Amino acid sequence: MWRAFVAFNATISRWCMYVAVAGLIGIVTTVALQVFGRYVLNDTPTWAESTALVLILYVTMLGAAVGVRDAGHIGLESLLILVPDGLRLKLEVVIHVLVGTFGLIMAWNGAVLAESVMAYKIPTLGLPEGINHLPLVIAGILIALFSLEHIVALWRDEDVIPSWH
Template sequence: MLRWLTPINAWISRLCMYVAVAGLLGIVTVVTYQVFGRYVLNDTPTWAESLALVFVLYVTMFGAAVGVRDAGHIGLESILVMVMPERHRIWFEILIHVLVGIFGMVMGWNAWVLAESVMPYKIPNLGLSEGLNHIPLAMAGVLITLFSLEHILALIAGKEVRPSWH
């Protein structure tokens, strides 16, 4: 299973980073336009702040999911884990990834329920569904679960998950 899961997860992770970078460029563009409109044109675009906030949600959530896959998040490498004997360390690391995966499932499910419940409402100044604010959270939950599963399988197989950018 790990043989096909790793390339798929690496591809998804890289795609998420490309989307996050595009989102960052979108934030810079929208905020620049907002500042230009406010101070040069003396006509602030009312939609710019709302759109920038939507971009921030996508950048943050996809970045967090990639952080789980590439082990770029804090907390998983503690002193306690490092000083444990190897046979105990692997079980502790598996437990950590199981807990992160459970968190991802719970986050994804509840974010989807929330997104579904607010779909009929519109984001002020944009006219887009309010559910767009919660969809990246649901997607990140699914990705965090998938990436945690990959780490668990790799630990059991005695392998290491290489970051997506290698």
């Protein structure tokens, strides 16, 4: 069961990065079209800015979740080196519990926020305003899931292998 959980998390993490890279390409393309429209055609596409902003939210939140799994986030490793091994293990578990708790709180409040504005439309896109807040929900759930993987790996005295290896 543990191996399946690790494989699932690695796959989800990898696909989040694929989506984030595609989103980055979308941002660059959208902004390039916006600049071309503004300065060459003197007619800026109305949807370009809103699209780029939505894409930025998804890229940022998915990237943050992957950073938690692949240990790419800011950590306290420099301080943890100074403490004894037994205490270091306990502190690492506390850190992952706090990060996972933050993820769950972020997911919950993101869902409340998304639901509260879902009836409103993004004027230039015609899409529900709530799609701007769904990345909080997705990333929060993934952060909690990835933190749980780190906690179990610490208890099993294993390392979480980044999804890119």
